[in-house]
Amino acid sequence: MTAAVGLAVLLALGACEKVPNAQDDTPAAAADRPDLMAALGDIDGLSTARNLIGQAGLDEALSGPAPYTMFLPSNEALKALDAETSARLTSEEGRPELVALLRYHIAPGVITRQDLLQAIESGGGKVDLANVADATLSIQRQGERIAIGTGDQAAMVIGNPVETGNGVIYEIDRLIAPQT
Amino acid sequence: MRKIMLLTASAALISVTPALAQKDHGNKEQGNKDRGNGGKADRDGGYGGGKKQDRRSDKGPDRNVSPISFGNGVSQKAVNKQFERAQKSVRDDVRDARLDVQVREPQIIRDVRGGGRDYGDHDYNGAVRNGAAQLYEVRQDGRLRYLGQRDNRYALIQGCPPGLAQNGNGCLPPGQARKIARAIGQQNQRSSYYDYLSYYPRFQQDNYAYSNGYAYRTGNGGGVSSLITAFLPLVGGALFQGNSWPQQYSAQPVPAYYSNYYGNGDNNGYRYANNTLFGVSPQSQTITSIAGLLTGNDFNVGERIPGGYDAYNIPYNYRDRYQDNGQSQYRYSDGYVYQVDTKTRLIQAAIQLLT
Numbered sequence: 001m002t003a004a005v006g007l008a009v010l011l012a013l014g015a016c017e018k019v020p021n022a023q024d025d026t027p028a029a030a031a032d033r034p035d036l037m038a039a040l041g042d043i044d045g046l047s048t049a050r051n052l053i054g055q056a057g058l059d060e061a062l063s064g065p066a067p068y069t070m071f072l073p074s075n076e077a078l079k080a081l082d083a084e085t086s087a088r089l090t091s092e093e094g095r096p097e098l099v100a101l102l103r104y105h106i107a108p109g110v111i112t113r114q115d116l117l118q119a120i121e122s123g124g125g126k127v128d129l130a131n132v133a134d135a136t137l138s139i140q141r142q143g144e145r146i147a148i149g150t151g152d153q154a155a156m157v158i159g160n161p162v163e164t165g166n167g168v169i170y171e172i173d174r175l176i177a178p179q180t
Numbered sequence: 181m182r183k184i185m186l187l188t189a190s191a192a193l194i195s196v197t198p199a200l201a202q203k204d205h206g207n208k209e210q211g212n213k214d215r216g217n218g219g220k221a222d223r224d225g226g227y228g229g230g231k232k233q234d235r236r237s238d239k240g241p242d243r244n245v246s247p248i249s250f251g252n253g254v255s256q257k258a259v260n261k262q263f264e265r266a267q268k269s270v271r272d273d274v275r276d277a278r279l280d281v282q283v284r285e286p287q288i289i290r291d292v293r294g295g296g297r298d299y300g301d302h303d304y305n306g307a308v309r310n311g312a313a314q315l316y317e318v319r320q321d322g323r324l325r326y327l328g329q330r331d332n333r334y335a336l337i338q339g340c341p342p343g344l345a346q347n348g349n350g351c352l353p354p355g356q357a358r359k360i361a362r363a364i365g366q367q368n369q370r371s372s373y374y375d376y377l378s379y380y381p382r383f384q385q386d387n388y389a390y391s392n393g394y395a396y397r398t399g400n401g402g403g404v405s406s407l408i409t410a411f412l413p414l415v416g417g418a419l420f421q422g423n424s425w426p427q428q429y430s431a432q433p434v435p436a437y438y439s440n441y442y443g444n445g446d447n448n449g450y451r452y453a454n455n456t457l458f459g460v461s462p463q464s465q466t467i468t469s470i471a472g473l474l475t476g477n478d479f480n481v482g483e484r485i486p487g488g489y490d491a492y493n494i495p496y497n498y499r500d501r502y503q504d505n506g507q508s509q510y511r512y513s514d515g516y517v518y519q520v521d522t523k524t525r526l527i528q529a530a531i532q533l534l535t
Contacts, residue, residue, distance in 0.1 A: 031496040057421050060459075060469045066442050067495040067512065068473070096390060099416030100376040108475050109493025109512035119491035130488025130513070132473040134380060134455060137488075166495070178379035 031165055036070065037063040039164040045171055048078045055090065056099045068167040069111040069129075071137070071148055074158060077174045103133040105176055112168055113161050116146065137176060153177040315430060315453050322435045323516065323530060324452065326476040335454060336397060336410040337428045377414070393417025415456045415470070425465045429453055433460075441515045441534055442472035474514045484525045485511065485518065498533060 033039070037059050040050045049072040053059055062068060081089075088094040089101065107129045111119075116139060119127040126140035140147050140154075147154040155172040162169040315335055317325040327334060377383065377390060388395045395412040413419045413426050425431065433439065434457065439450040442457050449462040450471060457472035477486040489511040494502050502510035502517055508528065509520045519529040 056416060057470050058473070061442075061457075061472050064442060064471065066472055066515065067493075069493070093391070095420065096393065096395075096414035096416040097377040099414075100380065103473060104376050104379070106473060107493070108514065110495050111491050111493045115492045123490055127490045128488050129491060130475050130477055130486065132455065132475050133376070134476055178376055 030163055033163065033165040035063045035166045036068060036164045036169065039162055040072075040169060043162060043169065043171070045074050045076075045158075046072050046169070048075045049073060052078070052089070052098060053102060056095060056102050058099065058102060063166075065166060067108070067110045068132070069107040069109060069170070070167065071105045071107075071155070071157075071170045071172050071176060073105070073155070073175050074171050074173060077155075077172065080174070100133060101175070104131055104135065104137075104178060105172075106132050107137065108132060110163075110167055112163060120146075135178065138179065148172060148176050149179070316434075318435055321530060322437050322532075323479075324434065324438065324474075324514070326455070326474075326478060335429070336412050337426070338410045340408070388412075390414065390417075393420070393423075413453070415454050419453060419456070419458065419467060421467055421469060423467050425451060425458070425460050425467055426453075431465070437532060437534065438472070438515060472515075477513055479513060479516070479518050479527055479530065481527050481530060483527060485520045485527055489513065489518075489520075495533070502531075 034042075037050070037053070040046055040053070043050075053062060062070075078086075089098045108131075111129065116127070120139060120141055126138060128136040128138055130136050137148055138150060140150070142154065142156070146157040148157070149155055155174045155176050158171040158173055161171075314327065316327055319325050377395075378388070383395065387398045389398060390396070393414055394417060395414055396408045397410045397412070398408055413429075418426065430451070432451075433449045434452045438452070438457060443450050443459065449460045451458050451460045452474075455474045455476040456470060457474060458467050459469035459471045460466065461468050477488070479486065492504055492510070493512050494510055494517060495512060498517060502519075504510060504522070507522060509522050511518050511520060515533065517531040517533060518527050519531065520527055
């Protein structure tokens with residue numbers, strides 16, 4: 001499958017899976033939507049991630065005017081963490097690590113699905129995104145899916161992203177593994 | 181009117197230090213006038229560290245130094261005892277005076293040296309030898325320039341963490357020794373797959389252990405017996421809501437643009453450390469919020485755009501105005517939009533998003 005055909009398929013898939021806030025709005029109208037934290041409260045599959053953001057004290061930053069694109073692990077993905085890691089991350093002692101983990105999953109600015117797909121297309125099948133953890137996320141196409149990372153450790157995007165007033169929320173099926 | 185600043189790559193940098201900030205309030209106000217709320221940062225500024233110095237200064241008059249007398253009926257033993265008490269009192273005063281000078285010394289040095297690119301009592305990369313750390317510089321256009329964050333000495337506070345005993349060239353914390361040693365041991369042993377903290381670039385090149393909200397840098401290979409040589413307050417740990425802003429870090433609020441952009445324009449003070457913008461109460465010096473998450477990526481006009489910005493990421497409100505075209509692309513980072521030459525990838529302009 002050529003890259004162009006692949007992009008067309010991905011865009012078509014996006015068009016088929018209509019979501020209430022799909023990219024029909026003008027940019028100005030999109031900015032009037034609820035912010036990231038408010039929108040997150042309405043996404044059942046990301047309730048654990050939302051709680052973790054609150055625990056990390058990042059909710060104010062993510063509900064302010066600055067824009068962010070978040071790739072958040074689903075409830076199931078976070079449930080799959082081993083008990084020791086979960087306990088550590090949710091303890092006060094482990095909070096710096098929780099903040100670091102969440103920052104790894106957040107990129108600056110508003111990157112819609114269309115922006116991402118076009119960048120992947122322009123980049124010959126992959127694109128690197130800076131995150132707010134002083135690192136970059138490698139985003140690529142794996143078949144008809146969007147993958148973050150490479151190989152078996154890659155996290156896959158689930159469904160369509162939710163566009164909010166100050167950013168975009170992508171649900172992913174596992175934690176993004178830091179690249180060494 | 182939206183400000184588009186075309187800058188030369190060789191733009192001089194204005195160094196920000198607490199002492200200079202206090203001294204140069206008038207000049208800063210001038211420099212910030214055209215951004216609207218220039219005065220706010222200045223009103224909030226200059227409060228760090230002062231209280232402690234005042235408290236120390238106040239100690240002097242309160243201390244009782246008894247005069248030595250040799251009156252009738254007073255034994256030699258009593259005189260000696262009186263003399264010893266007076267000696268101790270003087271020693272205490274000398275010690276307090278010395279502490280006072282130690283605290284003030286960095287400020288004095290900076291005042292004498294004047295402005296310019298003065299790192300004062302810090303290494304070039306912001307590591308603290310004594311006094312307040314310089315964690316960033318402010319460019320002529322008002323943007324933050326982040327100092328060597330990948331350098332493992334950046335923002336480190338040399339010496340003993342609070343409350344831990346000094347032992348030779350490092351610290352072997354008596355009360356917490358086992359806990360920190362255990363943390364070091366776990367750090368070395370466990371798989372780091374989910375240990376995101378240790379994946380920060382700076383932490384990959386040195387021996388760190390994490391405990392009590394700090395990263396402790398150890399010497400001698402990071403073993404259990406290693407002494408702590410320096411420590412770093414961590415975001416989410418020591419740098420978290422309800423904790424005091426570290427005295428060793430600059431008490432100077434960030435430029436007004438950042439306060440306004442990330443902070444909804446309220447009157448709180450905002451400070452920067454470790455790629456993070458914090459709300460800090462000007463009155464209590466207590467951290468009130470994590471207000472912004474920054475990349476710390478260095479955007480220099482005339483140079484290539486940093487990696488990681490190939491995707492269009494402009495905020496919704498500005499998409500109509502800043503659309504990619506054949507000549508230029510636009511990318512957002514840390515409160516600014518950057519205009520980039522499509523072919524050369526050289527940064528052409530830095531654009532403020534607030535009027």
